[in-house]
Amino acid sequence: MEHILDLKKEIDELSDDSLIKRFNQKPVNEGEFNYYPVFAKRIKKYKKLLFEELISERNVKIEFRTFKPSWYIAISILDYCEDEKIISEMIQHIKNHWDKDDYNDFAHYISKEERFKKYF
Amino acid sequence: MNDLDELIQFLRLNRRREENLEGDETNVVMATVLDTGQEIDIDKISFENLDTYKRLTNIFENFNATKIYYTQSDFDRKYYVKQPIYQNNGYNFVNVDTGLAEQISEDILSFIDIEYAFNQYVFDRTRKKVLLIAQELETVNVFSDAIVFKPENLDVSTGTYIYTFDDHKTLFGTISSAILNPLLSLIQLSDREVDLYKSDTTGSMYLIPRIGYSKGKYTITYLYTKSKKNFSRSIAQEDIALHLEFNFVGAFISFLNETILLEPNFNYLDDEASDRRLDFVDEFEKLIVLPLERNIISNSSGNYKDAITVLYYLGDDILFSLSQDTLWKVVDEAIKNDTLVNHSRAAEENIVLKLIKFIAERERNKDNFLIKLLEKTSHDQMSYLHFLYDRIDGDNSTNFVKIIHKTWMLSSFREIDPEKSKIITNDSPVILDYRSDKTLGFHTDNATIDWKTTNINVALTVGTGVYQTSQTKDGQGGTETKTEEVMETFQYSYHPFSPIAIINADNPTFIFKDPEQEGQPYMLLPAFVLYAREKSAFWQNWLTVAEYTVDILTTLSGFGNIIKVGRLYKILEAGKTIAGKTQIFTKIVTGVKGVAGVAEISSGSVNILLKLTNANDTELGREISKYLFYFEMIALSGELSLALYEKMQKSASKILAKKEVLKESAKNTDEAKQLDELVEELRKMADNRFKQLNSIADPVADILGAAYKSHPERLRKILAYVESKGGEVIYKLEEALGYSPGLSKGQPGQIHIHKEASISAWEHELKHFLDDEVAGFMGMRALGDTNFRVRSEFNAYKTEIDFVKKLKHKDEIEVIRQLKLNFKNELEYLTGRGKITDSDLVREIENFLK
Known part of the structure; x- marks a missing residue:
């Protein structure tokens, strides 16, 4: 299966401890976004972090003309999480916390990917 | 200026006159008396007077004139063109001044060949001479309504355009004002669309078009004769130079308003400058005015709404062509439907108020108008006057009171002699000891005024001049002596138009002022105005109170x-x-x-x-x-x-x-x-950001407005390009801007954008799209690449700033400063989540932000 997002080798090879340690050092040298697919791949350990990041104000409320990190995190989970139950939970989670329009826009955005479309 | 604006400018009936007045230092028209060769200069403004300087184009055209005949006597010389009489192969001679045929022998006439364009000949009624105008057709102010149509000089081509007609002044003001902005969303994009056909051949074209209605579209057709010469004497009108099709009647009328109907050298009611103009008025009557009248009298609410929409766009002249009864009928319908609110495609309240003003001004017997206003409506037996005042709000309310007062001043109701007045009674004295003032933003007066029945009731509390002394405890064991005037309250009952005189000295801040009564020690007004004043003061007081006492309330x-x-x-x-x-x-x-x-x-x-x-x-x-x-x-x-x-x-x-x-x-x-x-x-x-976004995230919107208005053609090209590449545009109702790359590699992304975004914002987002395209549409991977993201943002802001510099707008510095600040903020945001490793990029940005 071809993934939407790349896993950066240098991040993917980090131990769990190093991963979280380096993610928490701001700014993140390798780019914060590149950590999310790795977290998603190891979602059993990082579910809480990802779910918090999904609805954290800094990722949802964006002041500038940039892509919403919350969308990227959700896509990381859809792309790398293999646990259908967690994916369903994640969808319910964002549905409960994101603005209705935001959620609908997101659902429209990912609808081009058959693999994701089925969840919405 | 968008393309359609250029077309409108080109087609405006008065354009050439204005250009002439602006560009010509001499401001005169040079002319030669045809038969004497005397050269004269005519002031251009005077030359505009068609009564004094009668254009001879029509009469020449009508009789296919090739010669001008004139009487030999220089005194009271008369000029003629020849009119063939087919029955006997003879001739009459038509006087160019009167247009009447005269039986006159050719033997007593001299003649001069007509060698120049017909529209270079005029008859000067003061000198009683035919003049030949020296200037070339294209530089002389007003001649006939014909112009040279050169396609290459008109920078529009066949296609569909967006006509922002709602920006233009109509009889009822500018509807795009902030006040009515929420209403504009009711005008659909398709309402603004205009299909244009433009011929690519030069010719002579009339500025007065043919108009019509076909297959659900209003049409305007400019006919012409194809010719390589600058001008031909007669326009056969066989070919179409320009043809426009409108989806919405408001856009159609607006276009005609801008090009003909509201032009100063066009008179809808009495324009005899040419038969073509008469034909145009006739066509407009059949197409717009007669159906409007039918809609008004039809008693159907659907037709009434159509009528209101058309009324919104009509100019004064046309409105004056409607009868009083027809106009009253609109007011009746508005009252019957109780829809006096500016919530439709047309601002109904504004229109009805304007109609009331028209009716009042045109009514010779002002009493009739006021009596009509006292008739009962079906709404709780309220009179027209009471009902309209109750429903009309804000500025319109103040204007309504002014209309009533002005009309009342010209009516017999203002009569203050009780012997002559039919409405003054013992309960409605003319001189009223009414006192009002305004302190710290708070209105006070000595009256309570209500209007629950036919009459307006006034309870007035006044001093009696008798003072009484009382003693009260001062709270500290002693007593306090107070002397106060004994007050008395009187109850009065006024006919709404009963005259009242209030003393200006006692009412220094009275809300309503009548400029025509300035300098008088008192102001005369009908009881209704006093009631309106009381209501207005009451609401203003509520606002004042709100500032101080909302917590308590x-x-x-x-x-x-x-x-x-x-x-x-x-x-x-x-x-x-x-x-x-x-x-x-x-x-x-x-x-x-x-x-x-x-x-x-x-x-x-x-x-x-x-x-x-x-x-x-x-x-x-x-x-x-x-x-x-x-x-x-x-x-x-x-x-x-x-x-x-x-x-x-x-x-x-x-x-x-x-x-x-x-x-x-x-x-x-x-x-x-x-x-x-x-x-x-x-x-x-x-959300404070809401008010900032228009001016901060998209500062160019503040100076240019929405792209679909300022640069419709460029916007269309952007949309077409994005679409051709498989990209998507998502319109947001809220202020929002942004580019989302596609999901996977090779997939084009989405532009998320507010529908009111400026062209600059569109160019910004397009730049992101183009950068992504050059990189082979990176998909979501782009988001993990800080260098790429910053570079693309940098490129997009540079594009915007270059665009702003070209505008040379007075607010350029401020707008560029804001754009740079925006970039700086985004840079901080992006570098807060990842590091730039491209040192060239860092240097470029440093230079850019200096």
């Missing part, structure tokens, strides 16, 4: 009940909106675009909030009361001040902070849904 138990009998509730229950019901809603809120759309509340939200005013959480209950109170203030006064708006924002934020408490109060699904909507409304109100 909202602690009152049962505050919800006060709101329930208030104006806000009444407006919303009637299915209307605050924005629609308040004329000067955003007048004071300068620089805060879109506020009218934000400061809105739905009926459902009010109901929910009313329930919550008694919430267990007292603080929340009070905050809700405050919030509702502010809306009540807007509803009452028709005004939204910036101070009030800010208070509303703060209040909304405080309520939002307890949104969980709000949500918990939902007792069923319906209430939960309504609460969600309420939270959304509050968020919109509270």
Whole structure:
């Protein structure tokens, strides 16, 4: 299966401890976004972090003309999480916390990917 | 200027005159007396007078003239063209001044060949001479209505255009003003679309077009004769130079307003400059005016709405062509339907008020107009006068009172001699000891005025001149002596038009001023105006009180009940909106675009909030009361001040902070849904970014406005390009801008954009799209590449700033400063989440931001 997002080798090879340690050092040298697919791949350990990041104000409320990190995190989970139950939970989670329009826009955005479309 | 503006400019009937006046230092038209060769200069403004300088184009054309004949005597010389009489192969001679045929022998006439274009000949009625105008056709101000049509000089081509007709002045003002902005959304994009056909061959074209209606579209066709010469004497009108098709009657009339109907050298009611103009008026009557009259008298509400829409766009002249009865019929329908609110595609309240003004001004016997206003309506037996005053708000209310007062001053009702007046009684004295003032923004007076029945009742409290002394305890064990004037209250009952004289010295800040009575020690007014003054002062006082005592008021138990009998509730229950019901809603809120759309509340939200005013959480209950109170203030006064708006924002934020408490109060699904909507409304109100986004995230919008208005053609090209590449544009109702790359590699992305975004914002987002395209559409991977993201952002802002520099706008420095600041903020945001490793990029950015 071809993934939407790349896993950066240098991040993917980090131990769990190093991963979280380096993610928490701001700014993140390798780019914060590149950590999310790795977290998603190891979602059993990082579910809480990802779910918090999904609805954290800094990722949802964006002041500038940039892509919403919350969308990227959700896509990381859809792309790398293999646990259908967690994916369903994640969808319910964002549905409960994101603005209705935001959620609908997101659902429209990912609808081009058959693999994701089925969840919405 | 967008392309259609250029076309309109080209087609304007008065354009050449204006250009001539601007560009010609001499400001004269040079002419030669045809038969004597005497050279004369004519002031261009004088030359515009078609009565003095009669154009001979038509008469020459009508009789295929090749010669001008004139009497040999120089004294009182007359000029003629030859009119063949086919029955006997003879001739008549038509006097070019009178247009009448005269039987005159050719033997006594001399002649001169017509060697120049017909429109270079005029008859000077003062000199009684035919003049030949020296200037070339294209530089002489007004000649005939024909021009040279050179396709290469007109930078528009066949295609579809967006016509922003709502920006233009109409009889009823500029409808794109901030006041009516919320209404504009009711004009659909398809209403603005105009299909244009343009011929690519030079010729002679009439500026007066043919108009019609075909297959659901209004059409305007400019006919011409193809020719390589600059001008031909006669336009056969066989070919089409320009043809326009409009979807919406408002756009069609607006176009004609801009090019012909409202031009100063066109007179709809009495324009005999040419047969073509008469034909045009005739076509317009058949196409627009007659159906309008039919719609008005049809008693159908659907037709009435159509009529109101057309009325909105018609100019004064055309309106004056309608009968008094027809105009009254519109007022009747508005009253019958109780729809006096500016919420439709046309501002109905404005129109009806304007019609009332027309009717009043045109009515010779002003008494008749006023008597009609006293007739009862079907609404609670209220008179027209009472009903209209009750329904018309804000500025319109003040204007309505002025119309009534002005008309009243010209009527017999103003008669102050009780012997002559039919309406002055013992209960309605002319001289009234009415006293009013305004201190610290608060109006006071000595009267209570109500109007519950036919008459207006005034309870006046006045001093008797008798003083009495009383002693009261001073609270410190002693007594205090007070001397006060004994007051007495008198009850009066006035016919609404009964005259009242109030002493100016006793009313220094009286709300209503009549300039025509300036300098008098008193002001004469009908009782109705005093009532209106009292109401206006009352509402203004409410606003003043709101500034000081809102905290006290909202602690009152049962505050919800006060709101329930208030104006806000009444407006919303009637299915209307605050924005629609308040004329000067955003007048004071300068620089805060879109506020009218934000400061809105739905009926459902009010109901929910009313329930919550008694919430267990007292603080929340009070905050809700405050919030509702502010809306009540807007509803009452028709005004939204910036101070009030800010208070509303703060209040909304405080309520939002307890949104969980709000949500918990939902007792069923319906209430939960309504609460969600309420939270959304509050968020919109509270979100400061809303008012900033227009001016900060998209500062160019402040100077250019929306792209679909300022650069429709460029916007169309951008859209076509994005679409051709498989990209997507997502229009947002809220202020939003941004580019989302496609999901996977090779997939084009989405431009998320507010429909009112400027062309600069569109160029910005297009730049992101193009950068992504050059990189082979990177998909989501692009987001992990900080260098790429910053580079693309840098490119996009550079594009915008270069664009702004080309505009050479007076606010250029401020706009560029804001754009650079925006870039800096985005840079900080991006580098807060990743590191730039491209040192060249860092250097470029440093130089850029210097």
